Amino acid sequence: MYGGSKGFVVTFTRTLAAELAGTPLRIQVLCPGLTATEFHRSRGQEPVPGREPTVHEEGGAPVGEVIDASLAALEAGEVVCVPGLDDDGPVTALEQAELALRAAARR
DSSP: OHHHHHHHHHHHHHHHHHHTTTSSOOOOEEOOOSBSSSTTTSOSSSOOTTOOOOSBTTBOBOHHHHHHHHHHHHHTTOSEEOTTOSOOHHHHHHHHHHHHHHHHHHO
16 A cells, blocks of 8 residues: 555656646655654654654654755756665656656657
8 A cells, every 4th residue: 555655646746747847836756765753663642752763773864854855856846856866767767657658648
């Protein structure tokens, strides 16, 4: 369910961005990966006492860095933002596949 939901949100966002191209609206989907929050440590009602926000013992990206990456990507016109992704090849391949599908659908 989670993977399918995430896939839908990415596809929906990219399709909406394509439909709104040329308008003043900017659309972005943020796929942050591990982020240093207490999400996995509590039900969110109370902070976890005596702990710095982390996802796992390994930590995760600081929330401020995720936000900064998202805003920078939005400013650069990136529709899919994956902070910390070293190789943007998979995102580029996704974009090319979607363009090919849209072009084929218009015929």
